[in-house]
Amino acid sequence: MNALIFLIPIALGLGGLGLCAFLWSLKSGQYEDLDGAAWRAISDDE
Amino acid sequence: MSCCAPGTEALLDGRNNSEELWLATRDLGNGRRSLDLSVPGVHCGACISTIERALMRHPEVERARVNLSTKRVGIVFLDGTGVTRADPAVFVDAIASAGYEAHLFQEATEKNDALRNQLLIAVAVAGFAATNIMLLSVSVWSGAEAATRDMFHWISAMIAAPALIFSGRFFFASAWNALRHGHTNMDVPISLAVILSYGVSLWETVNHGEHAWFDATTSLLFFLLIGRTLDHIMRDKARSAVLGMARLSPRGALVLTASGERDYRPIEDIRAGDRILITAGERVAVDSVVLSGESDIDLSIVNGESQPVLVRPGDRVFAGTLNLTGSLTVEACADARNSFLSEIISLMEAAEGGKARYRRIADRAAQLYSPVVHLLALASFLGWGMYDGDWKHALLVAVAVLVITCPCALGLAVPVVQVVAAGRLFRNGVMVKDGSAMERLAEATCVAFDKTGTLTMGRPRLVNGSEIADDAFAIAAALARHSRHPLSVALATACRAGTKNFEAVREVAGGGLEGRDPDGVWRLGSRAFALHGAASADSPEQSEVVLSRDYLSVANFLFEDTVRPGAATTVRTLLERGLGSSLLSGDRENVVRRLASSLGIANGRGALDPIAKADAIRQMTAAGEKVLMVGDGINDAPALRSAHVSMAPSTAADIGRQAADFVFMRDGLDAVTLALDISRRAGRLIRQNFALAIGYNVIAVPIAILGYATPLIAAIAMSTSSVIVVVNALRLNLRKSDAQHTKASLHPILEPVTS
Numbered sequence: 001m002n003a004l005i006f007l008i009p010i011a012l013g014l015g016g017l018g019l020c021a022f023l024w025s026l027k028s029g030q031y032e033d034l035d036g037a038a039w040r041a042i043s044d045d046e
Numbered sequence: 047m048s049c050c051a052p053g054t055e056a057l058l059d060g061r062n063n064s065e066e067l068w069l070a071t072r073d074l075g076n077g078r079r080s081l082d083l084s085v086p087g088v089h090c091g092a093c094i095s096t097i098e099r100a101l102m103r104h105p106e107v108e109r110a111r112v113n114l115s116t117k118r119v120g121i122v123f124l125d126g127t128g129v130t131r132a133d134p135a136v137f138v139d140a141i142a143s144a145g146y147e148a149h150l151f152q153e154a155t156e157k158n159d160a161l162r163n164q165l166l167i168a169v170a171v172a173g174f175a176a177t178n179i180m181l182l183s184v185s186v187w188s189g190a191e192a193a194t195r196d197m198f199h200w201i202s203a204m205i206a207a208p209a210l211i212f213s214g215r216f217f218f219a220s221a222w223n224a225l226r227h228g229h230t231n232m233d234v235p236i237s238l239a240v241i242l243s244y245g246v247s248l249w250e251t252v253n254h255g256e257h258a259w260f261d262a263t264t265s266l267l268f269f270l271l272i273g274r275t276l277d278h279i280m281r282d283k284a285r286s287a288v289l290g291m292a293r294l295s296p297r298g299a300l301v302l303t304a305s306g307e308r309d310y311r312p313i314e315d316i317r318a319g320d321r322i323l324i325t326a327g328e329r330v331a332v333d334s335v336v337l338s339g340e341s342d343i344d345l346s347i348v349n350g351e352s353q354p355v356l357v358r359p360g361d362r363v364f365a366g367t368l369n370l371t372g373s374l375t376v377e378a379c380a381d382a383r384n385s386f387l388s389e390i391i392s393l394m395e396a397a398e399g400g401k402a403r404y405r406r407i408a409d410r411a412a413q414l415y416s417p418v419v420h421l422l423a424l425a426s427f428l429g430w431g432m433y434d435g436d437w438k439h440a441l442l443v444a445v446a447v448l449v450i451t452c453p454c455a456l457g458l459a460v461p462v463v464q465v466v467a468a469g470r471l472f473r474n475g476v477m478v479k480d481g482s483a484m485e486r487l488a489e490a491t492c493v494a495f496d497k498t499g500t501l502t503m504g505r506p507r508l509v510n511g512s513e514i515a516d517d518a519f520a521i522a523a524a525l526a527r528h529s530r531h532p533l534s535v536a537l538a539t540a541c542r543a544g545t546k547n548f549e550a551v552r553e554v555a556g557g558g559l560e561g562r563d564p565d566g567v568w569r570l571g572s573r574a575f576a577l578h579g580a581a582s583a584d585s586p587e588q589s590e591v592v593l594s595r596d597y598l599s600v601a602n603f604l605f606e607d608t609v610r611p612g613a614a615t616t617v618r619t620l621l622e623r624g625l626g627s628s629l630l631s632g633d634r635e636n637v638v639r640r641l642a643s644s645l646g647i648a649n650g651r652g653a654l655d656p657i658a659k660a661d662a663i664r665q666m667t668a669a670g671e672k673v674l675m676v677g678d679g680i681n682d683a684p685a686l687r688s689a690h691v692s693m694a695p696s697t698a699a700d701i702g703r704q705a706a707d708f709v710f711m712r713d714g715l716d717a718v719t720l721a722l723d724i725s726r727r728a729g730r731l732i733r734q735n736f737a738l739a740i741g742y743n744v745i746a747v748p749i750a751i752l753g754y755a756t757p758l759i760a761a762i763a764m765s766t767s768s769v770i771v772v773v774n775a776l777r778l779n780l781r782k783s784d785a786q787h788t789k790a791s792l793h794p795i796l797e798p799v800t801s
Contacts, residue, residue, distance in 0.1 A: 004194070004197075008201065011178070011181065012178060012201075012205075015174055015177065015178050016174070018174070019170055019171065019174040022170045023167060023170065026163060026166055026167065026170075031166070032113060032115070033113040033114055033115045033116070034115055035114040035115045036091075036094060036112060036113055036114030036115060039090060039091025039094055039114065040091065040094065042091060043091045043094070043095055
């Protein structure tokens with residue numbers, strides 16, 4: 001029972017971290033051009 | 047891609063359009079401006095870097111980024127130093143010299159992107175809540191002791207509440223909207239189940255109850271939001287692809303002011319009485335009367351006539367038509383708002399037909415489904431209450447019935463199938479505007495085709511090329527290269543070799559071209575023009591162009607409108623599928639009848655104006671037919687709208703593309719049968735999915751009514767049924783490969799097609 005007191009916040013916190021990461025990536029436009037991103041990853045220049 | 051087939055005029059020609067481009071740029075402040083262009087030709091990483099590098103070579107370009115998904119390029123550039131204005135036309139030229147075409151598009155997608163992002167965030171939030179609550183629920187199911195269970199229920203309740211409000215708002219709003227107008231849709235039972243199950247679970251939690259439904263509630267919302275988001279993204283993709291195609295009406299025009307200056311004005315600022323200059327190759331901005339100059343006007347987009355028409359001072363020209371051969375000064379006789387195009391738009395609004403009356407299959411299912419579900423829940427509540435007098439237990443059972451019957455599978459059954467089907471059509475060059483279009487296409491009972499631009503390509507093809515001597519051909523092609531007249535373009539593209547070069551070529555509107563070399567005076571054009579006064583022998587079916595030297599005939603070129611590849615087979619296949627075809631055209635009666643009989647269409651009607659076309663569709667509808675209209679011109683737009691379902695080629699007028707439910711990108715008419723087949727199969731799969739969902743309910747509902755549906759059983763049953771429905775939808779991708787459609791028509795315009 002005692003372990004739960006910090007295990008549950010940790011679990012929720014990790015989940016929340018994932019959610020925040022997704023929201024951040026959405027906001028910074030990483031889903032705007034999925035096809036293009038795939039190609040840019042393998043292009044040589046820059 | 048073939049999106050600009052006969053409309054090479056739709057490509058932006060940098061020199062002509064720098065003013066129009068400037069109107070499309072946006073001020074970002076700090077002397078920076080941005081311009082978005084559509085580049086439909088990009089398809090891989092090499093294209094991206096080629097275009098970006100070509101643009102970055104210009105010092106004023108600060109940033110250039112190609113978006114491969116939307117096939118657009120966004121350019122941010124510095125607006126000169128205040129003295130000279132940066133010219134956006136150089137960007138278009140840079141893209142063109144890199145080998146891609148660029149054009150402007152209408153900016154209407156930002157709102158859609160915002161909604162898509164909202165939906166994605168809602169999915170993420172619901173997913174976060176569903177997974178975390180499910181984790182807590184698993185430990186409850188594995189037998190947590192009472193105190194721990196209560197604590198887990200409280201945590202679940204606190205996670206669920208904001209998630210439900212945030213992610214469920216799409217459903218609540220739509221359900222409320224439906225109820226307020228006195229009907230139900232799929233969202234009513236969804237909202238009810240979500241709200242009731244949350245309420246009861248909270249009540250159970252407060253009272254230290256054993257069962258809470260938080261996990262079912264949130265995962266229900268999660269699954270349904272996925273369906274909703276997929277549906278939205280599908281429509282979005284089609285819409286942005288349609289918007290990316292060339293616009294056929296200009297954004298502005300060159301106005302001659304009273305003081306004799308030339309001023310490029312946006313189309314909204316042009317008033318009746320303004321004098322406008324239209325150069326060869328430009329489209330007419332507003333309806334007007336010719337003051338001076340002579341030219342050939344391509345009217346095909348307006349009335350379906352394949353032959354250009356000669357205009358002289360005093361003649362009327364319509365907005366959207368293309369000026370081919372000479373410069374014109376015209377006087378606007380109407381604002382853009384009162385032009386021919388606007389009349390068509392008002393006709394279309396009046397013609398609002400099949401699309402508005404049609405109710406989506408999911409909503410029709412919900413109309414039957416929700417009363418049944420709600421009555422069942424009510425009956426089990428009353429039944430249990432009367433039976434054992436324990437009303438709390440009765441309420442729990444009733445909520446279990448609502449949760450377990452909640453159309454989770456139903457909510458996914460339709461969108462998943464339609465998204466998979468739309469994806470398959472998209473790969474084959476057919477774009478679907480929305481899911482209901484496929485449902486309506488599957489119901490179609492007959493097809494009405496337009497002629498010019500639909501059954502035919504709307505561009506002439508040389509028929510007697512093999513009979514013509516090579517040197518005469520080379521001279522004719524060299525002359526023809528100087529003109530935008532469709533016959534000249536056809537001649538120039540048909541020529542195999544052409545090294546000859548003329549110094550100065552003169553173009554005579556309504557006549558032809560004239561060039562000189564040491565051999566004499568060469569003329570290419572109508573018989574009257576080339577042979578100096580001879581009578582024209584143009585027959586209505588074939589157009590003739592004569593090449594002459596010193597007014598003596600050298601060669602005769604005969605042209606016919608190209609029939610779209612696969613037109614005859616399409617008509618035959620459609621008949622096999624049980625759909626009769628008819629032909630509705632604005633072109634001359636005898637031309638229409640000849641084409642109809644050659645394609646095996648029994649019912650061909652010519653000389654129809656836009657109103658008559660829409661009326662013909664209405665008559666067929668009144669006779670009990672569900673009409674699929676395939677057309678492209680401005681004159682088809684009201685008919686496209688009043689038909690049950692409609693298709694347009696991507697070369698259609700903007701307004702036709704917007705009115706149509708399907709837009710096909712490739713030249714072949716087999717897109718019609720392909721779309722029909724896939725829509726019908728999608729319809730079958732949707733019905734199968736409904737059957738699966740109902741079968742699941744037949745098993746699950748008695749369990750719930752008997753009071754055995756614990757949250758654990760509900761969670762298992764709901765996820766299984768959703769997974770089954772999705773897997774069934776994916777079968778649409780498995781059967782029959784698309785190879786025959788893709789390979790055969792990859793580069794259709796590069797070679798003239800024989801029919």
